[in-house]
Amino acid sequence: MxxxxxxxxxxxxxxxxxxxxxxxxxxxxxxxxxxxxxxxxxxxxxxxxxxxxxxxxxxxxxxxxxxxxxxxxxxxxxxxxxxxxxxxxxxxxxxxxxxxxxxxxxxxxxxxxxxxxxxxxxxxxxxxxxxxxxxxxxxxxxxALARARTAAEEHAVAAALAERARIARELHDVLAHSLSGLALNLQGARLMLVRDGASPEALAQIERAQQLAGDGLAEARKAVAALREDPVPLERAIDDLLAGYRLDTRAAAELTVRGEPRPVDAATGTTLLRAVQEALSNSRKHAPGARVQVELVYSADEVEVTVLDHQGRRPTPGAVPGYGLRGMRERAELLGGRLATGPGEDGWRVQLTVPA
Incomplete structure (x- = not known):
């Protein structure tokens, strides 16, 4: 033509x-x-x-x-x-x-x-x-193709939100109720042990079980909140984790934020929080009393969190990574991110970077 x-x-x-x-x-x-x-x-x-x-x-x-x-x-x-x-x-x-x-x-x-x-x-x-x-x-x-793509994206977002709401309900109904019942039963068992004059060791075990049940209930509620809410107040949540670390270990723990803070979606925020939580848990086990520094960096298209515990010990050569570290890596890969762990300047460093 x-x-x-x-x-x-x-x-x-x-x-x-x-x-x-x-x-x-x-x-x-x-x-x-x-x-x-x-x-x-x-x-x-x-x-x-x-x-x-x-x-x-x-x-x-x-x-x-x-x-x-x-x-x-x-x-x-x-x-x-x-x-x-x-x-x-x-x-x-x-x-x-x-x-x-x-x-x-x-x-x-x-x-x-x-x-x-x-x-x-x-x-x-x-x-x-x-x-x-x-x-x-x-x-x-x-x-028409542009409208179809937009409709498909909106449908996918709606389906994801509906699935998240369903999972949140399941978690609340199963985990939260079960852990609440467990905490009440443990409280009753402790009162009975006190009444019967049980040994201090038995009482300590019951109190430890109560603490674990309470922590599990708090984590279940956080998971439900993360699934039901889109924006995650990342800085405040990390501050709460560091406050718990300071209370448990009597050691210093501080957060530094770089870049312009912005809201992140629930999946990204939960992954970053779980990385900090797992790193703090490892510090409690492998470097008790070590000072911890957490750095949260917002770049143009990524969010990066780095946890450094000073005087942290390296894992034994040839040791198999724990389930917590493996879980962090799997979470990062699902989001298209990356996890790096290894010795830092004078301690152990955990660094997670995810798109956001």
Missing amino acids: RWLLVLIPLVSLSPQFTRWTWPVAVVALAGSLPMMWLPTRPGWLLPGGLIVLATASGILWVLHPASLISVVVFTTIFYAARFLPLRAALVIGVVMAAAMTAQFLRYHVSLRSALLDFSMTAVVILLGLVRRGRAARLEQTEL
Whole structure:
């Protein structure tokens, strides 16, 4: 179709000229070639083609004024039929037809040549309308695809939120209720042991079990809250973990935040918090009493948390990583993040980076 646009001016002009045939052919090609590369949205090619056409028409006017009208007519009609509103294109078509009629009358063009020119004009109009229809269909298809993608994304988000709400309900109904019942039973058992004069060791074990049940209940509630809430107050949650570490170990623990803090989604926030929690738990076991530094860094498209315990001991060479470390790594990989662990300046370093 595009090559046809180039050949039409040559076909219509060739019967009318002898020694001017080659100059006219060159000018017709110059005015028609830009139309071959016009995309769906013309951008710079439309004004560029008009500039080429104007320059070529000026040259043709000097060479042979009678030939100018055909090149201008075909190119202008195609541009109008392709890009302008239909009403404006109709007006331009009428004007161009009048110009062609005036040319035929002035230069006494034969009936055969006149019919050929009018036929070529009709073909050019048809080509322009066909291109317009194709462009409109392509634009509608792109719009439909964009709407379908948006709908699919919204559906996926809604499904994920519904699944999170379901999991939160299950956790609340099963874990929270079970742990609450366990805590009450342990409290009753402790009272019975006190009444019966049980040994201090037995009472200590019961109290330890009560503490574990309480901690598990608190973690279950945090998990439910993380599933039901989109934004996670990351800095405050890490501060709470460090406060618990200071209370348990009587050691220093501080948080440093770099970059501009911003809300993160529940999955990202929970993963970062679990990494800090696991690192603090390892510090309690392997470096009791060690000072801990936590650094939270917000970059353009990532959030990074680093936990460094000073005087932390390295794992035994060849030791198998614990389930906590393995769980951290799996969480990071699910989010497209990365986990790095190893010796720091004077302790053990855990660094988790996730997209956010």
